[in-house]
Amino acid sequence: MYYEGKIYRPWMEANSLLIQTTLGCTHNKCTFCDMFREKRFRIRKIEEIFKDIDRARQTFPHIRSIFLIDGNVLALKTGFLLKILDKVTETFPECAKIALYAGLNDLRRKSVEELKELKRAGLTLAYTGLESGDPVTLERIKKGLTPEQAEKGMARAKAAGIDLLASIIFGIGGRDRSREHIVETTRLLNVMKPEQIAPMALTIQPGTELAKQVESGEFIQATPLQILEEEKYLLENLSGFETIYRGDHANNIVSSKGILPESRELFIGKIDHAIANHPVTEHDVLMTSPW
Template sequence: MQYQGKVYRPWMEANSLLIQATLGCSTNHCTFCTMFDDKRFKIRDLDDIFRDIEQARRVNPRVESIFLIDGNVMAIRTEILLKIINKVTATFPELTHLALYSGFNDFRRKSIADLKAIKDAGVTTAYSGLESGDPQVLKQVDKRMTREQAIEGMAMAKEAGIKVLASFIFGLGGRDRSVEHAINTTSLLNIMQPDAIAPMVLAVQPGSQLEQQVNRGEFILPTQLQVLQEEKYLLENLEDFDCYYWGDHGNNVSPMRGEWPAVRQPFLQRINQHIEHNNAANQNIIQSFAW
């Protein structure tokens, strides 16, 4: 396998085989992220991708789950992406799960027919970074996506039958915009109703633009209590649509996961216990660790 640069995948894809289809991220502007700073975005040569797929087949007698990396694999032109997917499914006929990263704007840049063709070819799940539902926070972190665009992209993926996991970041509004970040992110999720959500606590990555903003005093990190209150607001106000709650990221104060909405009350009890009894809740700054 000819992996290039740093390799990332969602924590819930820990047991998936990774096939590198792109290098880097097609946007790569977000102030909090350094995942792909070591490379410029490009689509790998098909011959190289196919060689990796064939090599993976030679060394793996059975593969049921594959995740296509790097960032924004959905940005690949549909005809090229279909060739990659078809090669994967032909090489691994036992496959039951094929996932990739996709920005919500990547859905929007394709037609419904394209998205349906990608789904029919074998893609089951797309991981999409929402980050926040607050317009000001989205602008501050240079996400280059609006609430309206996220809603449109989600609707297109749903129409095509592609399951979407939406990730977002507790604390991304900082100390001054914590309440608005929680309210507007929850309201956006209620509109979009993704198949799964993955909340995680903000971690300041070394070398990121966000780190520079923190050092200059332009971004004040939230308190641990604010982060807990953001999750409490989410748990109290997220509507009763079916989705999976992947709240067990390593940086989360109270890691927990389960089928929503059945887990609402036990999750709320845990968050309230942390707010009332966890000594860390009284600390003046969040405790989180770089990736």
């Protein structure tokens, strides 16, 4: 297999075959992210992608899950992506899941019929970074996304039958905007109703614009207690839909994974216990490991 540069995949895709389809990210401006700083976005030649798929078939007798990398792969033209999906399903008929990274704007820019074609070709799940539903926070972190655009992207995915995992970041609003961030994020999630939600505590990545803002004092990190309170608010106020809650990222103070609303009270109980007893609540900031 051929991989160029640093490779990232969601923690849920640890057992998936990774096929590098694009390099970098079309946006690549988020203040908190350094995943693709050293890469300029480009599309790999289809011959190279097919060669990797064939090599993987020779190496692995059984592939159940495939994840297409790098960043927002859904930015590819639909016809090009259909060729890749067709090649994957022909080569790995046993594969039960094909997932990729996708910006909500990428979903919004495709027609429902295009997305339905991708669904029919085997695409089952799109991972997308919502991060926040607060328009002020989204602008501060240079996400290049508005809540209204997020809603439209989600609506198109639902119309096409493509499941969506939305990631959000506890603490991304900072100390001064913690409440607004989580209230608006919860409100937006209740509108979008994603099939999966993956929350994670903010990590300050060295060398990012956000890291420089922390150093200068422009961005004051949320306290660990605020981060726990954000998660409690989210769990208490998500309503009207069933979703898989993947709050088991390594940087989270409390690890919770299960179905909501079924596991709501269990998860809230864990948060309440942490608020009352976890020594991290006495700290000024949450120390987390870079990705």
